[in-house]
Amino acid sequence: MRKQIAAANWKMNLTYQQGEKLLNDILKAKISLSDHQETIFAVPFPYLIMANSEVANEKNYSVAAQNCYNKKSGAYTGEVSTEMLHSIGIRYCVIGHSERREYFSETNEQLATKTDLLLEQGIQPIFCCGESLSVREAGTQNTFVETQLRESLFHLSGDQLKNVIIAYEPIWAIGTGKTATADQAQEMHAHIRSVLATQFGNDIASEISILYGGSVKAANAKDIFSREDVDGGLVGGASLVTDEFLAIIQALK
Numbered sequence: 742m743r744k745q746i747a748a749a750n751w752k753m754n755l756t757y758q759q760g761e762k763l764l765n766d767i768l769k770a771k772i773s774l775s776d777h778q779e780t781i782f783a784v785p786f787p788y789l790i791m792a793n794s795e796v797a798n799e800k801n802y803s804v805a806a807q808n809c810y811n812k813k814s815g816a817y818t819g820e821v822s823t824e825m826l827h828s829i830g831i832r833y834c835v836i837g838h839s840e841r842r843e844y845f846s847e848t849n850e851q852l853a854t855k856t857d858l859l860l861e862q863g864i865q866p867i868f869c870c871g872e873s874l875s876v877r878e879a880g881t882q883n884t885f886v887e888t889q890l891r892e893s894l895f896h897l898s899g900d901q902l903k904n905v906i907i908a909y910e911p912i913w914a915i916g917t918g919k920t921a922t923a924d925q926a927q928e929m930h931a932h933i934r935s936v937l938a939t940q941f942g943n944d945i946a947s948e949i950s951i952l953y954g955g956s957v958k959a960a961n962a963k964d965i966f967s968r969e970d971v972d973g974g975l976v977g978g979a980s981l982v983t984d985e986f987l988a989i990i991q992a993l994k
């Protein structure tokens with residue numbers, strides 16, 4: 742069975758002390774995860790080492806970086822390489838979040854390079870894709886998302902793709918309180934899986950975890966996660982609130 746994942750994306754929120762407390766409070770609840778479940782905390786760079794040591798003894802609790810650079814090393818002041826992340830024991834990294842695509846002009850091509858550099862270091866990319874409101878209103882969301890996948894991931898081998906997690910996040914649902922309905926999420930997730938199946942075959946496509954992101958909260962997580970092709974969520978705002986995120990973890994299949 743493919744992994745069911747509750748991924749917290751703290752974005753640029755919380756001080757170090759607040760982050761440490763939130764992590765402690767969540768871990769204190771001792772929600773045990775089965776072999777096919779995982780909880781991942783995508784925390785700001787300066788908190789990675791602390792967060793990784795907090796989860797070190799917790800089964801199936803892990804830490805992710807929120808980004809990495811698309812060059813191996815060199816004179817790129819302020820950037821963080823995949824090798825640096827590997828050297829501190831990070832196993833996951835979010836890439837292509839719509840906020841990075843929008844505010845930092847990240848392209849599908851750069852994300853293809855980031856994917857390669859992460860996989861080279863044994864770090865699993867959590868690859869974000871998703872359409873804007875105008876694309877959704879034009880009814881072209883399926884081809885839009887397919888292009889994102891094609892241009893960033895289709896150069897991979899099937900064995901490489903197995904190490905990629907996909908997060909579908911319709912931009913119109915991020916931080917807006919406007920969640921895609923469970924039907925809309927399932928419809929797009931099934932489409933993503935069929936696009937992957939066309940390129941990599943059914944066996945591989947059925948092993949890929951596809952997370953939903955966009956105003957997931959305690960009140961809607963169970964309904965969304967219950968759908969066949971939805972394998973958990975990438976959660977922003979609600980991941981900053983202990984009880985909300987605990988309920989989201991418990992909503993995993």
Ligand SMILES: O=C[C@H](O)COP(=O)(O)O
Nearest residue numbers: 750915916955956977978
């Ligand atoms: O990475 C998380 C997504 O951007 C969703 O954020 P949100 O849960 O605050 O809507």
